Amino acid sequence: IDTQKYFVVSLNNIGGCHGSTGPTTILSKTKKPFGSSFPEVSVIDWVNTQYLLMNYLKIECWEMVAGGSLGGMQALQWAISYPNKIKKAAVIAASPRISSQNIALNEVAREIIRKDENFHDGNYMQNNTKPKKGLKAARMLGHITYLSESNMSKRFGRRLQDPVTKLDEKINYEVENYLQYKGEQFSETFDANSYILMTKAMDGFDPAKKFNGDLVKCFKKIKARLLIASFNSDWLFPKEYSMEIQIAAIKAEIKSSYIELEGDYGHDSFLYYSDEYSTALKSFLENNE
Amino acid sequence: IDTQKYFVVSLNNIGGCHGSTGPTTILSKTKKPFGSSFPEVSVIDWVNTQYLLMNYLKIECWEMVAGGSLGGMQALQWAISYPNKIKKAAVIAASPRISSQNIALNEVAREIIRKDENFHDGNYMQNNTKPKKGLKAARMLGHITYLSESNMSKRFGRRLQDPVTKLDEKINYEVENYLQYKGEQFSETFDANSYILMTKAMDGFDPAKKFNGDLVKCFKKIKARLLIASFNSDWLFPKEYSMEIQIAAIKAEIKSSYIELEGDYGHDSFLYYSDEYSTALKSFLENNE
Structure with a gap:
């Protein structure tokens, strides 16, 4: 992603331990950390907090939301939850459930x-x-x-x-x-x-749950274009998961492409650079046909 | 296995906890259990102790040694270690390493x-x-x-x-x-x-180690016929492992057959009865061409 052309917003998730409020945060009332009393959070919660940040930053519409694994789930949830606030979603090494x-x-x-x-x-x-x-x-x-x-x-x-x-x-x-x-x-x-x-x-994570498990119905209101990518060596989230997203996208008649990338690091491959991976993301981001 | 026709000898391994001497055994000298001082044992050790038992029972030659997983490794080691003491080895859901x-x-x-x-x-x-x-x-x-x-x-x-x-x-x-x-x-x-x-x-377990990793060389002295079986749903010991044994057996010019069985329990499938599984074992045991 060319940062001369695009602003990149990257953030910690609520509940994490590297920045945002999480179980290690000290509660001002009790002067004690949340610990196990920190509430359960969901992918939808994360996307909703990101939406609040988006409004705070006065961003009208994301050019792209991209993420791998749990981040890919968030990208997909963005496309589902806020169809008018996102143009593209790169759903990498993820799963619909x-x-x-x-x-x-x-x-x-x-x-x-x-x-x-x-x-x-x-x-x-x-x-x-x-x-x-x-x-x-x-x-x-x-x-x-x-x-x-x-x-x-x-x-x-x-x-x-x-x-x-x-x-x-x-x-x-x-x-x-x-x-x-x-x-x-x-x-x-x-x-x-x-x-x-x-x-x-x-x-x-299970966005289709509200639609009686029907992923196609769930995808119907998506307006963003999707890039769905899996890695050939990933056995934790194998390509079948990504293909399930792609097939539902086709049936829901939304715009999407699926690509299986070479990667030598299993599920972790989405964290490593490769020319193929970079080219795929770049052309997805820059191509607005 | 028809116990009207065959005697079946089944035993616990040294180091286990359901019969044979193991870490929970009380040492007569110290009146304390072995605990962590119990020596490391190997598949070869097990096969050697089984050979002692064989002599004690005055058995000349096993008709078949059969086992699944770690038991399959022992069956294979039997064929390697004591070529004159075993006619058949059923190596089920196992691996050469x-x-x-x-x-x-x-x-x-x-x-x-x-x-x-x-x-x-x-x-x-x-x-x-x-x-x-x-x-x-x-x-x-x-x-x-x-x-x-x-x-x-x-x-x-x-x-x-x-x-x-x-x-x-x-x-x-x-x-x-x-x-x-x-x-x-x-x-x-x-x-x-x-x-x-x-x-x-x-x-x-790595019988080929003594042969510089060359499984074919290691198999050269085997005289027993091998039945090598894997289960289609086993991802821990997938069929590639069994096929490696079969391919080495072919190259070593020893008698062997490979079969991939249906099984719905992953690696555990070797513990469950199926007609196909039973027929395969039975005909291997009874067929002496």
């Missing part, structure tokens, strides 16, 4: 966090502690699902970890060491309540 | 267990406690990988859990409730050290 396998993986991650002895039902800040072990293991699990199997095989295969750089004596393989390292890093910087809240928002 | 993704998933499960406050470096019995929370979450994760996505979708989809039968107020979906229940059950009956030890044995 996640599968029970995805929900199950999210639930295991949450279970791991909740059962950390330092979680204290979410009120760990008041106890001056942090459920780091739980957050670390949850992220290790997440990390596996974000990567593709082929990528893991190429990077690690079955190579044994060099004993000198082992993070723990119980580790045998490089891939274990890598996950331990990544999980540890994450647990230092992320908030456990935010993690739970965000995965719950992902589980709950 | 597991992928880094599998290792990573196993490591996350172990991490969850080890970080349970009640784990005490594996010496929880001495502390009169049990890392049940960790074992439960590890099993929940395992359970997802054993099931197929289609099976989960059919059984649970995105149905919300009935509030009356909720196991925990934080649960939203049926699939979450089911996993919590299954995990809880497992954590009551299984031993955490055994779980760690068994997944390590699975990670370590």
Whole structure:
């Protein structure tokens, strides 16, 4: 995206832990953090808060809303909720609703966090502690699902970890060491309540629900053009999810294109640059036929 | 298997927790359980102990060694280690070596267990406690990988859990409730050290390693006929793994057949009866061309 031509607005979601109000925010009344009392939020809530920001910034209409994964869900929800306020939506590595396998993986991650002895039902800040072990293991699990199997095989295969750089004596393989390292890093910087809240928002996303599960009906009022993109190595949100959006878009007679991109990083591919990916986004943004 | 015609010998593995000597066994010297001091074991160790049992039982030659998953690995190892002591090997839902993704998933499960406050470096019995929370979450994760996505979708989809039968107020979906229940059950009956030890044995299985990774060379001395079977819904040990065994068998010029079976339970399918599965095993066992 050429920032000489377009203003880019990028924001944190309510409930997160890197800027916006979230579970770590101190309530002025009680002088205590929200902790587990922070309300559940949904993708629709996020889009609605973004709409408030849009009005505050006096923006009439977005040229494009773009996002990957949970961000792709928000882009799609924008097109549904505010058809007159958005021209294009780039829905990348997303899904019109996640599968029970995805929900199950999210639930295991949450279970791991909740059962950390330092979680204290979410009120760990008041106890001056942090459920780091739980957050670390949850992220290790997440990390596996974000990567593709082929990528893991190429990077690690079955190579044994060099004993000198082992993070723990119980580790045998490089891939274990890598996950331990990544999980540890994450647990230092992320908030456990935010993690739970965000995965719950992902589980709950289901715009077709109000239309008795009929995605086509739900899409009928969309006016924006859609770009729907998936990555070939993504097994968490495989191309079938994106194709479901595309097929519903065709049936609803709205403008949309679907593209399957090459990507070597599984679900995480949307975070990495490639010429193909960049070209697809750029021409979608600049082409107004 | 017609037990009027064949004697079936079925045994627990050393290191397990349902019979054979394992981490919960009390050492006569110290009057304490092995706990984490129980040595690491490998698939080769298991096959060797089974060979001792074979001699003890005065069995000259197995008609067939059959097993699924870690059991399939043992069947294959039997054919490699003792070519004159086995006529047939049924290698079901197995792999000649597991992928880094599998290792990573196993490591996350172990991490969850080890970080349970009640784990005490594996010496929880001495502390009169049990890392049940960790074992439960590890099993929940395992359970997802054993099931197929289609099976989960059919059984649970995105149905919300009935509030009356909720196991925990934080649960939203049926699939979450089911996993919590299954995990809880497992954590009551299984031993955490055994779980760690068994997944390590699975990670370590790699018969081709001694042959510089050349599976064909490794298979050269096999005399047994092989039946190699995978299940169409198994994503943990997909058919590619079984086909790798079959292709190496063909190149090594040993007798083998490969079959992909229908199964609706993912990796767990090998535990369930189907006519097709039963017929395949039966005709393999009874046909001596």
